[in-house]
Amino acid sequence: xxxxxxxxxxxxxxxxxxxxxxxxxxxxxxxxxxxxxxxxxxxxxxxxxxxxxxxxxxxxxxxxxxxxxxxxxxxxxxxxxxxxxxxxxxxxxxxxxxxxxxxxxxxxxxxxxxxxxxxxxxxxxxxx
Numbered sequence: 001x002x003x004x005x006x007x008x009x010x011x012x013x014x015x016x017x018x019x020x021x022x023x024x025x026x027x028x029x030x031x032x033x034x035x036x037x038x039x040x041x042x043x044x045x046x047x048x049x050x051x052x053x054x055x056x057x058x059x060x061x062x063x064x065x066x067x068x069x070x071x072x073x074x075x076x077x078x079x080x081x082x083x084x085x086x087x088x089x090x091x092x093x094x095x096x097x098x099x100x101x102x103x104x105x106x107x108x109x110x111x112x113x114x115x116x117x118x119x120x121x122x123x124x125x126x127x128x
Contacts, residue, residue: 002078002119011121016079016105018122019089023071023102025064030101032064032071037100042073043093044100053093072100075118092116 003013014022023032031037039046042062043054057069064071073095076088087107091099094116098104 003080006119006121009121011123013078013080014120014122016087016089019071019077019079019120020102022066022068022120023064023090025066028102029064030103032068032102033061037097039097042070042100044073044091044095044097045093046097047073047093049093051093071102076106076116078117078119088117 006013024030029035031042033041038061040048040061042059043049047059049059053074056074057063059070059074062072062074063069071090073091074093075090076092076095076099077090078086078088080086087105089105090102091104095104099106
């Protein structure tokens with residue numbers, strides 16, 4: 001379903017490598033906002049948010065320096081079947097610090113449906 005939704009918008013599901021680069025940047029940050037964990041910045045187990053999801057981009061401190069929001073917590077995000085296998089990255093609102101890391105990843109069967117999983121679409125760079 002995630003792949004179809006991305007295709008309908010002219011994009012595709014991100015690979016795990018793209019997802020990790022978007023979260024950690026070229027410097028390979030441990031968390032989207034930097035190298036040190038802060039449980040209040042994103043919607044994870046230690047956040048002040050209620051037990052559930054929050055609207056996208058509502059936690060302004062949960063972004064990368066490049067202003068990519070919600071790469072840690074809220075919902076784990078599906079990535080395509082690449083060398084790391086099918087899985088979700090970024091952790092969800094019930095995740096601890098280990099799964100909220102940019103390199104945090106859990107493998108699942110592609111048909112696994114959970115209310116803690118979402119997805120993000122990627123597009124190829126525009127050709128000059």
